[in-house]
Every structure is written in structure tokens, then in C-alpha cells.
Amino acid sequence: MIGAMNSWTKLLVVGGLILTGVSLLWPVVLSSLMYKELKLSPGTKSFQHWEKTPVPMYIDIYFHNWTNPKSIETDKPEFNQMGPYRFYEKRTKVNLTWNANGTVSYRQTRHWFFDAENSNGTMKDTVTTVNFVPLVIAHMARFRNSRDQRTLSWAFTGLNLDLEVVKTVEELLFDGYHDKLLNILRFIPGLTKMKITDRFGWFYKRNGSAAVDGVFNMDTGANDLSQVGKIRSWNYQNKTGYFRDQCGDVAGSSGEVFPPWLTKNDRIGLFSGDLCRTINLDYSEDATVHGIRGLKFSGGTNLVDSGIVDEETTCFRNGEQTPLGLSNLTECRYGAPIFLSYPHFYLADSSIQNHVGGMNPNKQQHSFDLVVEPTFGVPLDVKGRFQVNIMMQPFKDILMLRNIPKRYYMPILWFDQRASLTDPLADEIGFMITLYHVCNTIALILLVVGVLSGAAGFTMACKQINRTLTNKIPPYRTYSLEPRRVPPSVVKPKNTLPPSVHSTNGKRAVIPKSNCTNPI
Structure with missing residues (x-):
């Protein structure tokens, strides 16, 4: 199947799958990053703001x-x-x-x-x-x-x-x-x-x-x-x-x-x-x-x-x-x-x-x-x-x-x-919120582009595969369903026997046995 696709089709299919996968995994990655910063542990932003209120x-x-x-x-x-x-x-x-x-x-x-x-x-x-x-x-x-x-x-x-x-x-x-x-x-x-x-x-x-x-x-x-x-x-x-x-x-x-x-x-x-x-x-x-x-x-x-x-x-x-x-x-x-x-x-x-x-x-x-x-x-x-x-x-x-x-x-x-x-802290929090929403927007865009690219790639691939199969199959022969007519010259009369097997008095003549096992 892959061999039947050209380079652009392969790029659309593979790229679509990659973009879709990245967009679906992004929330997991973002949640992991938030977890590291929002949990209370020495060195995190949350801990610094909690230990000594800024x-x-x-x-x-x-x-x-x-x-x-x-x-x-x-x-x-x-x-x-x-x-x-x-x-x-x-x-x-x-x-x-x-x-x-x-x-x-x-x-x-x-x-x-x-x-x-x-x-x-x-x-x-x-x-x-x-x-x-x-x-x-x-x-x-x-x-x-x-x-x-x-x-x-x-x-x-x-x-x-x-x-x-x-x-x-x-x-x-x-x-x-x-x-x-x-x-x-x-x-x-x-x-x-x-x-x-x-x-x-x-x-x-x-x-x-x-x-x-x-x-x-x-x-x-x-x-x-x-x-x-x-x-x-x-x-x-x-x-x-x-x-x-x-x-x-x-x-x-x-x-x-x-x-x-x-x-x-x-x-x-x-x-x-x-x-x-x-x-x-x-x-x-x-x-x-x-x-x-x-x-x-x-x-x-x-x-x-x-x-x-x-x-x-x-x-x-x-x-x-x-x-x-x-x-x-x-x-x-x-x-x-x-x-x-x-x-x-x-x-x-x-x-x-x-x-x-x-x-x-x-x-x-x-x-x-x-x-x-x-x-x-x-x-x-x-x-x-x-x-x-x-x-x-x-x-x-x-x-x-x-x-x-x-x-x-x-x-x-x-x-x-x-x-x-304070104004500096508000700027810092505002930047974090903006970054979070921008990342989510990018993930959504990647998901849409990935799905559309994948769908377009699969559609083109199906068309190319169908075209390839059509070129390899030989032309079909047509057959008539009407009974075949036999020429009159080859039609034998019914009940026609050689003269040697007919009897003159109306009785069937006996055909002498042949010594050959195969009459032909």
C-alpha cells in the first residue's frame, strides 16, 4: 500500500499522524509541567510564594x-x-x-x-x-x-x-x-x-x-x-x-x-x-x-x-x-x-x-x-x-x-x-496564563491540521491504489447466454445406424463381437 503512494501523499499521511499525536499528547505534557511548578516542594515557584508571601x-x-x-x-x-x-x-x-x-x-x-x-x-x-x-x-x-x-x-x-x-x-x-x-x-x-x-x-x-x-x-x-x-x-x-x-x-x-x-x-x-x-x-x-x-x-x-x-x-x-x-x-x-x-x-x-x-x-x-x-x-x-x-x-x-x-x-x-x-507579580502571572492559552491554541491548531492532513493523505492514497489496481487487471471477455446454434451440416439424424446393423425383417441384427478390446 505504501509503495503505491507518491511522496506528497506519504508526507500528508505521516505528517497528519504525527501532528495529531503531538496535539493529543500535549495536554499530558502541559499537565506534567504544571505539576512540577504548582506542587509544593523546595525550589518550585509555589513553594517560594508560600514560604514567604511575596x-x-x-x-x-x-x-x-x-x-x-x-x-x-x-x-x-x-x-x-x-x-x-x-x-x-x-x-x-x-x-x-x-x-x-x-x-x-x-x-x-x-x-x-x-x-x-x-x-x-x-x-x-x-x-x-x-x-x-x-x-x-x-x-x-x-x-x-x-x-x-x-x-x-x-x-x-x-x-x-x-x-x-x-x-x-x-x-x-x-x-x-x-x-x-x-x-x-x-x-x-x-x-x-x-x-x-x-x-x-x-x-x-x-x-x-x-x-x-x-x-x-x-x-x-x-x-x-x-x-x-x-x-x-x-x-x-x-x-x-x-x-x-x-x-x-x-x-x-x-x-x-x-x-x-x-x-x-x-x-x-x-x-x-x-x-x-x-x-x-x-x-x-x-x-x-x-x-x-x-x-x-x-x-x-x-x-x-x-x-x-x-x-x-x-x-x-x-x-x-x-x-x-x-x-x-x-x-x-x-x-x-x-x-x-x-x-x-x-x-x-x-x-x-x-x-x-x-x-x-x-x-x-x-x-x-x-x-x-x-x-x-x-x-x-x-x-x-x-x-x-x-x-x-x-x-x-x-x-x-x-x-x-x-x-x-x-x-x-x-x-x-x-x-x-503587585505589578511585577501580575505581569509574571499574566505571562504564564498567556503562555498556557497559546500552547493550548497551538495544540488545537495542530490537531485540526493533523486530522485534515491525514484525511487528505488517506483520500489521495486510496485513489492512487485504486488507479494502480485498475491498470494491472486484463480486459474482461463477454459471453452470450443464448443457446449456441449448430450448423445443419453437423447435425446427425436421430436413430441413424450403419446399414450393417439394420435387419431386413424388422429385427435388430446381431453385431458380431470384435476381438479388439478397443473398437477404435
Whole structure:
């Protein structure tokens, strides 16, 4: 067959087969190249970006300043917002251990540096806020007998404690402030599981610490690239121990690395050790960052629901059901009545939004959003926002809290964690995406050209083979199907015998036998 084809035909057939084969194998080759770069291992791009985050990260902190603490018995609490106080954040992974099962164990350090130029205020600004320490102690003692609660009341009164404190921003955040009640906690056994420190501050002794966030174990994608970046355990456990059923699972990403080939149907999970839970984000819309197309995933009511809207969130309920808009973190915070919400009680029930004054929920300013490039799973823009609240309620045996008219969820401060691409990094990612799509386009073109070339070559080959066979077969002879006519001269009369065999009297004459065995 091959011998019957000319050179051009052979070229079309062989070339078509080669181009088709290359185009079909190209996705395998491209996936292999992506696997080498996207899996976490020393020397890869993903590892470099994960170990020391190259994207500038900022955290804007806003305080809710309590403006009418002295009229709590008659008026609802009113607040005004202070800030932002911006801090540059630097994250580094330390104490890395590469495991044989395709995971890496690590701790992380976080350093915060005050950015005065981009802040609306200074670290010396004073804030009137809830007196956190006595409220926490009172809540922890709520199941103690009346005698113990009255003892606490005498201590509060003897120390001239009020419902509010006035402290500077630096005291409330990193420096901490001294509270004599912290010493009392040392002498009340079993009241709390938390480690008692000499000062209280929201970030006290956290700046630069590798111990605070705990030990993480994360999938490197070595066995399955679709699992890269997923947290497998926290503090050597795959359950947090603070929520029931699937709500207590250690799951989701650390936030720096995501699997490639994301779609709009995917749900992104972010695991937070500070919150002892996974934050689930769902696709909301397409977005473009630095000219790069991405998918925006946003937080919904599932973060602040305990079975009211979504039955699956029932397992986040610790004790009594909280109103929509609040997530109970009391167990996670060692018994302190801390409740998580979106800033200004965004997405909360109207009863929560209106039970204190000064709240102005706004989707653009208070939603939790993450934009991810879907092909490589690169985070393009992060706006992680949540608010810390403390529950304040009346206790009849504690004088300081006796006359509070009802339960309040007092807003303390809220965070806006931001990270966005720099221009050089955006150019690098844009080049990778363009190269990926160009390679796929070339592979598609090769496939089309290969199929067309192969089809044309096979068509020409068939024609040439048919022509060759036609030239080698001799001409056909035609035969008539009509009976052949015999000339009259060769037709013998029926029953004609030689004269010697006829009898004169009508009887057959006997023919004498011949001595010859063969009459011829």
C-alpha cells in the first residue's frame, strides 16, 4: 500500500499522524509541567510564594468607640468607628518537616508593622471600649453558686471597676494593659482553661510568635495536584474539638495556595486557627485584577448562621441558638463569650443590627471576598473581613452587671485583611496564563491540521491504489447466454445406424463381437 503512494501523499499521511499525536499528547505534557511548578516542594515557584508571601499584606483595624457607657441602664449602647489603623503584615513558614505521605508540617510567624502614613490616627489614640476582663470572668462564673458570684462582685466593687475602660490603641493591641483581675484568676481553680497572662491585649505576645497559631499539616499536591494547599491537621488533630460533626473538621486551605482548574461550581474553604473553624466561600461573580480574569468567591450567611438559614450549620451551635449574624466562639476562646460576625453586623438579622447604635452595614465595605485566577489557583485579591463582639448580659449577684436591661452583643473591633498583586507579580502571572492559552491554541491548531492532513493523505492514497489496481487487471471477455446454434451440416439424424446393423425383417441384427478390446 505504501509503495503505491507518491511522496506528497506519504508526507500528508505521516505528517497528519504525527501532528495529531503531538496535539493529543500535549495536554499530558502541559499537565506534567504544571505539576512540577504548582506542587509544593523546595525550589518550585509555589513553594517560594508560600514560604514567604511575596504579595504585600495589610490589615486595617477599626475600633468601635463606646460613646454612652454611663447610660446603659436607660439607652442602648452607641458606637462610632475609629480607624483604620493599618499594619503591614509579613508571614513566614518555619519549622518545616516534609513527610513521606505527601504533606508538609509547619508553623508560621506573623509580624505586624504600623503604617502611620496610611492610617487614620496614631497608636496613642484613646478608645472607650468594653471592660473585657471582668465580663469574661463573670461569664465563666455564671454556673457557680451565689456565694462565689457575690465574692466576684465584691472584688469588682473593691477595685472600682466599670463596664468600660479607656485605653490607647497600642495598649489594646500589642502592648497590653495590666488588670488586677488577671491575678485573681490564678486563685480560682477550674474557672478557665486559658493561659493567664500578666496583661491583656488582642495581639499581646503574638507579634513574631511561632507558637500562637499552632502546628499545621498541609497537602503538597505531590500525590494529587487537586489537593495542594489543603490543611490535613491542626495541632496534630483532624478535628478542632470545638464544634460537632463536620463543623469540627480541619479542612480547607491556608489561604496562600489553591488547587488549579477552579470552576464556578467549586466552594473554597479557608481554615483559620484563630476562629477554630473553616470559612466557606462560594462563587459570586467574575472579577478582573490587573487585567487578569478571576473568579470572586464570597462569604455568605453560612459563616454567621447556626441552623436558622442553612440546616448544615446547626453543628456550629454551642449551647443555645444565637441570632442570625453571629457565630459563637466561646469554646474556641477558652470560655470567653466571644462572638464572630461580619463588620457592622452585615448579613445579620435586623434585631442584631439595630440592638446597638452606630452600625452601618455595607456589602462593598464589609463583605468577605477572595478573587482567584482559576487556571493556576493563584489568589489575585483578598479582602478578609470579620468583627469581634463580646456578649454582655445581666447577672443578679454581680453588682456591676445587675442593672443591664438585656443581653447585648457589644462590637469591639473589626479587621480588614488585604492582599493584592503587585505589578511585577501580575505581569509574571499574566505571562504564564498567556503562555498556557497559546500552547493550548497551538495544540488545537495542530490537531485540526493533523486530522485534515491525514484525511487528505488517506483520500489521495486510496485513489492512487485504486488507479494502480485498475491498470494491472486484463480486459474482461463477454459471453452470450443464448443457446449456441449448430450448423445443419453437423447435425446427425436421430436413430441413424450403419446399414450393417439394420435387419431386413424388422429385427435388430446381431453385431458380431470384435476381438479388439478397443473398437477404435
